[in-house]
Amino acid sequence: MSSDVRFTDFKSDKQPTWCPGCGDFGTMNGMMKALAETGNDPDNTFVVAGIGCSGKIGTYMHSYALHGVHGRALPVGTGVKMARPDIEVMVAGGDGDGYSIGAGHFVHAVRRNVDMSYVVMDNRIYGLTKGQASPTSRSDFETSTTPEGPKQPPVNPLALALASGASFIAQSFASDALRHQEIVQKAIEHDGFGFVNVFSPCVTFNDVDTYDYFRDNLVDLQDEGHDPNDYEAAKEVILDSDKEYQGVMYQDENSVPYHEKHGVTEDMSDIPDGAPEDAMDLVREFY
């Protein structure tokens, strides 16, 4: 890993096709800066992306990367990290990708506590498919498929993570660049699954959860003197549906990541030219 890595090294030369003003620009910049700031470089980083406008992030970043199928980014990231504990793994996707089609995987990735970071660009809408309700859409939010609103309460991803036994839960806002970067950095540095839900406004299809809305309503937990190691306090802010918070809600100081807990520490890419030396033992077992 070279020490002179700049965040632009994580940038590909492909121009983003996101709508001008899309929150995903800010989200991505913060991610790249956080990766560089934590001492990673593109050759030792693996970014897995889901499907959606958010998922395009893998294309605009430069590193080892896989842009997979809808909702399955977390399992891919898990596989990468299992095989290569030496590699920095970051998984990115949208609220639909992560909390709808991928909700099952989310719960299990959280409880496995694999040492990777997961950044969800939550715009409370399906962007790429042009404006349908997402699992985080408000219950009265009118969209092409829900003309009277989804008529069901939104998923609270932070609470879902908490209930699944998360060791790191945070939320940030794409346009508060410094705070966002700092929070993602903490997720990367966390020993275990670092989950960050990012308010990343969709300027084209969501006229409710806008930049202005978040600017006016966002409460920074730092200003509130919130202690992320305090589980009860974390529970309170996470379950508080009246306010929008940013900051690290919860961090388990004693988190032991999966690979340490289960002794998965070898570089699995390195294998001998033939069967392992003592492989005949496997046959003898059947005597």
Add this chain to the structure above:
Amino acid sequence: MAEDLNWAVGGEAGDGIDSTGKIFAQALARAGRHVFTSKDFASRIRGGYTAYKIRTSVEEVQSVVDRLDILVALTQRTIDENLDELHDGSAIIYDGERSWEAEIPDEMTAVDVPLKSLAEDAGGAIMRNIVALGAACEITGFDVEYLDEALEKRFGGKGSQIVENNKEAARLGQEYVAENYDLEHLGYSVETTDNDYVLLNGNEAIGMGAIAAGCRFYAGYPITPATSIMEYLTGRIEDYGGHVVQAEDELSAINMALGGARAGARAMTATSGAGIDLMTETFGLVATSETPLVIADVQRSGPSTGMPTKQEQGDLNMALYGGHGEVPRFVITPTSITECFWKTVEAFNLAEKYQTPVFLVSDLAMSVTEQTFPPEAFDMDDVEIDRGKLVDDDEVDEWLDAQGHFRAHAVTDDGVSPRAIPGTVDGAHMSTGLEHDELGRRTEDQDERVRQVDKRYRKVETAQEEEDWDYREFGDEDADNLIISWGSNEGALVEALDYLEEDGIDVRVISVPYIFPRPDLSEEIEAADDVIVVECNATGQFADLIEHDVLTRVKRINKYTGVRFKADELAEQITEQLSAEVPA
């Protein structure tokens, strides 16, 4: 034909039928005898009829037959279910002290042994099956020492007292029969040899092959009959620096395995039936991202949840065509338990050489059947590992474009691109399920699309030329009658040859371990008068392929009862088909 002994133990699920059968099979293998086992079981954990059957001979046995010589019956249903296979000389060991009154046809020999009370004398009723094994030893004159060895293997971990108790139980069973019966007239004997055989099933062979081939990461979700691959690997792969993850579902399992493979590990997943359906979503991604991945499908009876504990070869079309769009993949079908091992090794090599998904299509019959082999059949020195075009730091340069980007999907003559794994300096690149250019970046450019599709299919052409897609052959090479089969039917067919020979019928058997690409059989088919394709499915999926390949109609033998072919049954059906008209 081999001098067989056919033995079975049957009772209710939960009666320890499986482990009893396995212990006896191991004892026979220790005695240098060939063993071929089969299981009757229902899809429930407790209750319901279940049986473990052993066919054993000093000669190689590769199939089940319709004959039972000695039956240990723990329930009346065990006798009823097997009446067809029992014969005049059959001995039936049962416990007359127990509450059921055995109805045993007069012409058979009833051997009433107080299994439960003798087991209690030895230290616990739980050992009643072992008492029965001792009784079986006496009936067949089989040296109980071999049984002792098997008991040591089985219970050694539980302490010497348990081992001794079990040996005592066997001894009591043996003595009881010796004292109370004279069964020499039945004529059973168990000749032993100096050979040492290993006894294993197809799933164990796949798991062992995976470790031998350097597989280090396995992700799976439990499903009958694939689960035992995961069970085998768990607890063993760790010794080689690997790891198994039980994923939350098959969608996750295949994506995890894909992640492991992209990170540079040899990775694998295995499933059956419904699990293959779920994994299909990701086949295309594996293929377009050109990720080497081995996906095993241990077929069971479908569709839907079908008959989960029954045999079928119904997923061939799924393996060949499953998934939207068109994607190249290899489909390999091991034809025996040893082939389960070797084809797994080959699957990993093909996956890495051609950077494609490889389907390893096995079936339930092979997965639960245990069979003996000389250990050399799995000679690890013969395992070769070919990682294909994996580039290191020094070789990356050759594959960078003018701007210094790694061309992970470079269009090459042979269709195979260089592969850089994370950590390779300057090899960073992205891969995607979207159509992409040489750098892995999304494109909808018409020319680029065509170039990439052609490139991916060119890998298959290259493989078709470079690899041996041959077949296994048995019987009379010059016979006019040609039988073609795939998967686990091979053993039964090989033995059917003996029956056919007795009737003066010559046949040539071709057993095909590769479905795609597959050997060109047109010459063999043209040379034959009669061509019959044998498979365990209703529609003849492989027969369809053969007909398509050579544009000729073939005869078919299809079985879809949920039970594998038997040698004698096959011989009969082949004879029947040979005199039938070719379908119009």
